[in-house]
Amino acid sequence: MNDYLHLYEAFIEFITHLGKKNKLAVRDLKRIFSKHFKDHQDSEDLLPLIKKLTLDNESDINSSFQKCIRICDELGPSREYYTLINILEHVVEDLVEKSDPKTTELTKNVLESFKRQIAQINLKIPKPPLFNMLLEGRSLVEWTSIYAFYPFIPKRIKGDGRPVLLIPPYLGDDYSTSFVRRYLTSLGFKTYKWDQGVNLIKSHYIPRLEEKLEDIFRTRGQKVNIVGWSGGGLFAKIMANRHPDMVEQIVTIGSPVWGVMDMKTPVNGVLEFFRGKSLKERNKRFLEELDPIPNVPITCIYTKTDGLLPWKHCMEAESFRKDIANIEVYGSHSGLGANVSVLLITANALQANIEGRTVEDTTTFIERFLYPFYWNKKKRSLFFLN
Known part of the structure; x- marks a missing residue:
């Protein structure tokens, strides 16, 4: 988990900004995160990160999105990103239920953009060496x-x-x-x-x-x-x-x-x-x-x-x-x-x-x-x- 802990910190920060766009309170975000991370194999390491969650970070959704993608790119292709996409899909479902049409469209676009970026990263797996x-x-x-x-x-x-x-x-x-x-x-x-x-x-x-x-x-x-x-x-x-x-x-x-x-x-x-x-x-x-x-x-x-x-x-x-x-x-x-x-x-x-x-x-x-x-x-x- 140590290799991916930094990624999950960035991922949680990114979704936090997505929640802010949807006008969610901290307690609502923590509830959503806890629900979708409870079955994660490393939930014991991730739940403490969620407990420390605040909305005081000065970065915005674009920079936090790019930071998350950059870390994925640095870590290289991995099937583990399937988990991130799955969690994001469920979070988006929760957010869309409570959002106005304009924010809903933005939220869905963010999800599709994240999936495209991860797909591009996973194309970089080379064939076996000679x-x-x-x-x-x-x-x-x-x-x-x-x-x-x-x-x-x-x-x-x-x-x-x-x-x-x-x-x-x-x-x-x-x-x-x-x-x-x-x-x-x-x-x-x-x-x-x-x-x-x-x-x-x-x-x-x-x-x-x-x-x-x-x-x-x-x-x-x-x-x-x-x-x-x-x-x-x-x-x-x-x-x-x-x-x-x-x-x-x-x-x-x-x-x-x-x-x-x-x-x-x-x-x-x-x-x-x-x-x-x-x-x-x-x-x-x-x-x-x-x-x-x-x-x-x-x-x-x-x-x-x-x-x-x-x-x-x-x-x-x-x-x-x-x-x-x-x-x-x-x-x-x-x-x-x-x-x-x-x-x-x-x-x-x-x-x-x-x-x-x-x-x-x-x-x-x-x-x-x-x-x-x-x-x-x-x-x-x-x-x-x-």
Whole structure:
């Protein structure tokens, strides 16, 4: 939160000036802020800022707006801005109810301008560097070494027959998810293949996928957990958005869960060459369904050394809700289906979200050695030791 605290200070100042334009009193602004920040993942850090809120600041709405956008631009592209837009949309709804027509038009224009500016900032995510692309060769080692590592992977999680549907990556089939499926089955989960052959990320897969989801839900009498790798995560998110009543949670593995329409990837040219049209032209409406965040627990597994997809597109807005988590692993994109850390996190996430806990709470001390977040914390503790 430390990186974004300065941004939220500017954001609160900006909305405060918007409230002043709408002739709101301090107590009304505090009530509105508290209502819309209560579910924020860092509400404990933000609510004190709201308590200190005053209308004495001499800056105006234009300067506070530009300050907020400037900080976003300096921080760089991020899915976290989705939370800001969502809060602003709800605040604007509250303000419009009490404003005169002239002020209402101004307020709505401010919202649209903010959304445009954030969209422009998020266009700046570059495609993976050449070095990461070359590192994809590691996947051969990852897929061969998993046979040696698999017998030693801990099997302490109890699946208790909970249903899990696994969706393969782009150009992959059910064999691609075989190790994840095999591991979850060994823990007692009831796993299901996607049974649609090679995944070419086309919208015509959706009706059959919906039928399968409904069939599992009806047969098992339980909500279905969905795990999607890469392009499979797109379908997992769409199923969760369309059918939150049948989906327990989703776990995405190296999946571009937002911004796909403008995503820069080295495989774009290959897609257009073989298919005649780009993915976004063929499935525009399908991809537009990816933007909303499903109302189910979400765990996004990603690697910063991904050589095929920009890793920032593989992270959801953690600040939006407390049941959303982004977890980094070491490895290549192509090898994620045979990555020991991925297998462990997937199982831990499934159990944690069902029990209403965090993934870190369900992870043993030994397992944490496999994750970058453990070593990043160790580095920070060493840095501040003196």
